[in-house]
Amino acid sequence: MKGKYDFERRFREQILQCSRCGFCQAVCPVYGATLRPALNARGKILLLKEVMDGKIELSDELIETLFQCTTCASCEVNCPSGVNVPEIIKQARKDMVNIGSCHPAFKGMNEVLQRHTNIYGEDEAEDFDREKKEKAEVVFFVGCVGLYREDEATEATLDLLDRLGVDYTLVDEVCCSGVLEDVGYKINEDLVKRNTETILSIDAKKLVTECPYCWRTFTSVPQYDELRRNIEILHITQFLKDFDFGVKTEKLVTYHDPCDLGRHCGIYEEPREIIKKIAPNFVEMPHNRENSLCCGAGGGVRGAYPKNSLAMARRRLQEALDMGADVLLTECNSCVHNLSQVKLRKDRIRIYNTTQFINELMEEME
Numbered sequence: 001m002k003g004k005y006d007f008e009r010r011f012r013e014q015i016l017q018c019s020r021c022g023f024c025q026a027v028c029p030v031y032g033a034t035l036r037p038a039l040n041a042r043g044k045i046l047l048l049k050e051v052m053d054g055k056i057e058l059s060d061e062l063i064e065t066l067f068q069c070t071t072c073a074s075c076e077v078n079c080p081s082g083v084n085v086p087e088i089i090k091q092a093r094k095d096m097v098n099i100g101s102c103h104p105a106f107k108g109m110n111e112v113l114q115r116h117t118n119i120y121g122e123d124e125a126e127d128f129d130r131e132k133k134e135k136a137e138v139v140f141f142v143g144c145v146g147l148y149r150e151d152e153a154t155e156a157t158l159d160l161l162d163r164l165g166v167d168y169t170l171v172d173e174v175c176c177s178g179v180l181e182d183v184g185y186k187i188n189e190d191l192v193k194r195n196t197e198t199i200l201s202i203d204a205k206k207l208v209t210e211c212p213y214c215w216r217t218f219t220s221v222p223q224y225d226e227l228r229r230n231i232e233i234l235h236i237t238q239f240l241k242d243f244d245f246g247v248k249t250e251k252l253v254t255y256h257d258p259c260d261l262g263r264h265c266g267i268y269e270e271p272r273e274i275i276k277k278i279a280p281n282f283v284e285m286p287h288n289r290e291n292s293l294c295c296g297a298g299g300g301v302r303g304a305y306p307k308n309s310l311a312m313a314r315r316r317l318q319e320a321l322d323m324g325a326d327v328l329l330t331e332c333n334s335c336v337h338n339l340s341q342v343k344l345r346k347d348r349i350r351i352y353n354t355t356q357f358i359n360e361l362m363e364e365m366e
């Protein structure tokens with residue numbers, strides 16, 4: 001198909017299908033934070049149509065519109081015309097990078113991952129005082145956020161696996177590098193190779209991760225083909241859903257569906273099955289499952305547009321507070337991290353990964 005840019009060659013029909021109905025405006029977290037119609041899904045698609053029509057060129061002037069998207073997919077699931085906005089945005093970002101136009105934060109992320117093995121450019125990963133075994137039933141893959149920013153949450157998850165008697169090992173993991181695909185660059189094949197070789201060297205039956213983004217990358221990106229051909233890859237909620245934890249809480253608990261686990265991977269029920277075992281007083285927020293509100297951390301927005309990212313997190317946290325919840329659970333270290341940055345009635349609500357919360361309940365019972 002003809003076209004100057006790849007986004008046009010790949011998505012021309014979808015862009016033309018946009019009827020400008022505006023259904024996406026109400027659900028776009030970036031619009032919610034900025035109230036700027038140019039930044040919602042419709043605004044982005046209209047802009048790309050103008051590029052296709054030759055009225056404007058891709059240039060630095062489009063950076064703010066095209067790079068300010070959490071790739072949350074709320075627009076996609078609510079679009080009556082079947083426009084896959086996040087995939088179109090991701091391709092347009094690649095086209096922007098190809099012509100040398102990129103948000104500096106995204107450019108920086110790519111540079112860091114060409115030189116370091118994690119998105120923070122840190123030298124040393126936490127080892128959590130766990131022996132790295134040569135053989136185990138399960139390889140537990142932490143992910144960058146859990147290794148370098150939410151290490152308390154990771155420690156608690158590992159404690160829970162210990163309490164449940166799981167035969168697991170940590171490995172010398174490196175960033176899955178899937179995020180590069182979201183911010184306009186290509187996945188780092190060297191990092192893919194290192195992860196694949198390291199994980200498969202353990203000869204484990206299962207690869208389990210708590211990070212929805214790593215899970216999504218391992219299970220869907222073509223470069224990880226060899227990995228998924230040779231090991232079963234599970235999100236921790238899929239792995240833990242049949243365990244009996246033997247603890248309960250009377251607290252009012254609610255659950256935030258991470259975009260990457262929910263809308264992108266369709267994992268809605270396993271986290272709820274686990275939570276309902278331990279929290280009889282579970283309440284859903286009005287925006288749940290497919291309609292969950294984005295926490296604002298994804299698509300590189302937390303790094304590039306921190307103020308707007310926090311505004312999105314505030315809106316999500318407010319919904320949990322409005323339910324009167326004592327505890328907000330989720331299944332993603334990025335969500336925990338972003339939601340925890342909001343200074344909003346912190347005394348009223350605790351924010352955890354579900355594993356961290358279950359571990360705390362088990363610890364209290366001992």
Ligand code: SF4
Pocket residue numbers: 017018019020021022023024025041042045075078079080081082083085
């Ligand atoms: S919901 Fe879909 S068709 Fe409607 S304006 Fe948004 S992208 Fe276009």
Ligand code: SF4
Pocket residue numbers: 024027028029030031039040041044068069070071072073074075076085086
């Ligand atoms: S993916 Fe999310 S942030 Fe991006 S345009 Fe769609 S609704 Fe807005």
